[in-house]
Amino acid sequence: MQATGQALVMTPRLRQAIEMLQMTNHDLAAFVAAEMEANPFLGRPVREDAPRDFDPGTPWVGAGVRSTPGRSLEEALARPLSLREHLTQQMFLVVPPGPARVIGEMLIDQLDEAGYITTTPEALAAQFGCSVEDVEEGLAALRGCDPTGIGAGSLAQCLEMQLSERGQMDSPTRVLLANLPLLAKGDMAALRRTCGVDEEGLRARIARVRACAPRPAAGFDHTPVVAVVPDVLMRALGPAAGGGWAVELNAATLPRVLLNRTYYNEVASSAGRDPRARTFLRERLEGASWLVKALDQRAKTILAVAGAVVERQAGFFTYGAAHLAPMTLKDIASDIGMHESTVSRVCADKFIGTPRGLLPLKFFFSSALAGTGGVVAHAGTAVRERIRALIASEDPQEPFSDDQIVQRLAAQGVAVARRTVTKYRRVLRIPTSADRRRAARVAA
Known part of the structure; x- marks a missing residue:
């Protein structure tokens, strides 16, 4: 018997x-x-006004994402200078024409986001096809520009350039800069011995170092302006509408097409009985019809997924990140009766404009951590937010250990292991309790 x-x-x-x-x-x-280029039976409808609830010209701002449609000439001229523009202008005004200026301008492109050049002069000379002496002259020209410390090869050199400009460099300070790891550890006793100064003298020099800018290029925007437009928009409904949230596709960016059957009928009638022509026209009509239906189905699928996400994450939109609910692709797939792979494709590279900013749909999916005493499970993102809040509220002189954070989370109904707290604390780039205690003592 054959299996079917x-x-x-x-x-x-x-x-x-x-x-x-x-x-x-x-x-x-x-x-x-x-597709419209290749198919004569596809056409665009007359452009309708965008929904009054959404302004397609309003910038949606999210983490590291900005969109500024319709910026005027005055606004463009008034924008802050980039670091490269700022340094190039100074090179042109201060440095005489010659190799030093040329190489100095080439060195601007070697700066990292902190404003340092960590490549050795020998490697730069090989890259530029010049002598090491020429590179040294170019570096001197660049380091003479504002902000002070630009072009330094290390943190210690950056700080030395700024302290020298202020007339605050002396032998103990130079020794202090050579032992920055001891300062980071808060080992005051070792620093006093190394620098050969008393407690008061050491603290005065540390205060001068802390007054410097360790990242001289930080005042300039290095993030490329990337216009990210939301695929989905949401807003809160008023009491008159029953409350809740409204979710719509962003009509301002959604392509609209129509099937032009009138044009098809005209062309088909003139094609006569030519079988090849009629076959070509029929295939184009079927392709146009399929595209219109596929676009409609795509819109319905995205709305279904986005609506289910918004419904499950209502606590986040109302109260903030600490109330982000645990949610998986399987949860949304079950809610809307679709496959997980379909939900995954919908969420890929899609953004939703929310009252809390522009967020990727993937943001709302996170693993669940168990609650205590029958409490509902918590999203990993929400737990990280709780850890951040606990550490922000601690006594700097007596910071919470990871074990103490576990106990406090348990009191809030969140059951996590110590290793989980440690992992989340590292993700948040928060030092250990010992390092936080030492930093507090140095600051005092």
Whole structure:
């Protein structure tokens, strides 16, 4: 007896529909534009006004993401100078024409985000095709620019440049800069012995060091301006509408197409009985019809996923990150009756404009950590926020150990292991309790 079964055949159109589901609105618009070029039976509807509840020209601001549509000429001219522009202007005004200026301007592109050049002069000379002496002259020209400390090869050199400019460099301070690891550890006794000064003299020099800028380029924006437009928009509904949240696709960026059957009928009637022409026209009509339906299905799927995410994360939107609920792709798939892979494709590279900023849909998915005493499980992101809040509220002189944080989280109904607290604390880039205690003593 022959076994029977079912298998899903991946047709070209099914594959294309899956790819469309994963596209952002920007990518989808480019895809639709290409399809309209190739298919005469696709057309654009007359542009309607955007919904009054959403302003497509309003910048949606998120972490490291900015969009500034319609910026005026005055605003563009008034924008802050970039670090490169700031240094290049100084080179032109202060450094005489010659190799020093040319190499100095080339060195600007070697600066890291802190404002340092860590590459050796020998390596730079080989890269630029010049002598080490020429590189040294270019470095001297660059280091003479504002902000002081720019172009330094290390933190110690950066601090020395700033202290020298202020007339605060002496032998004990130079020794202090050579032993910055001891300062980071808060080993005051070792520093006093090494520098050969008393407690008061050491603290005075530490105060001068702390008044310096360890990252001279930090005042300049290094983040490239990337316009990220939300694929989905949400807003709070008023009491008159029953409360809750409204979720809509961003119509301002969503491509719209229509099937032009009138044009098809005109062309088909003029094609006569030519079988090749009629076959071509029929294939183009079927392709246009499929695209319109696929776009509609894509919109419905994205709305279903986004709506389910917003419903499950209502606590986050109302109260903040500490109330982010644990949620997996399987949870959303179960809510809307779709496969996990479909939910994953919908959430890939999609952003939602919320009252709490522009956020990727992937942000809302996190593993669950068990609660205590029958309390509901907690999202990992929410637990990290609780750890951050606990440490922010601690006594700097008596910081909480990881074990104490475990106990306090348990009192809040969150059951976590000590290793989990340690892992989350490291993710948050928070030092150990011992390091925090030493830092507090140095600051005092």
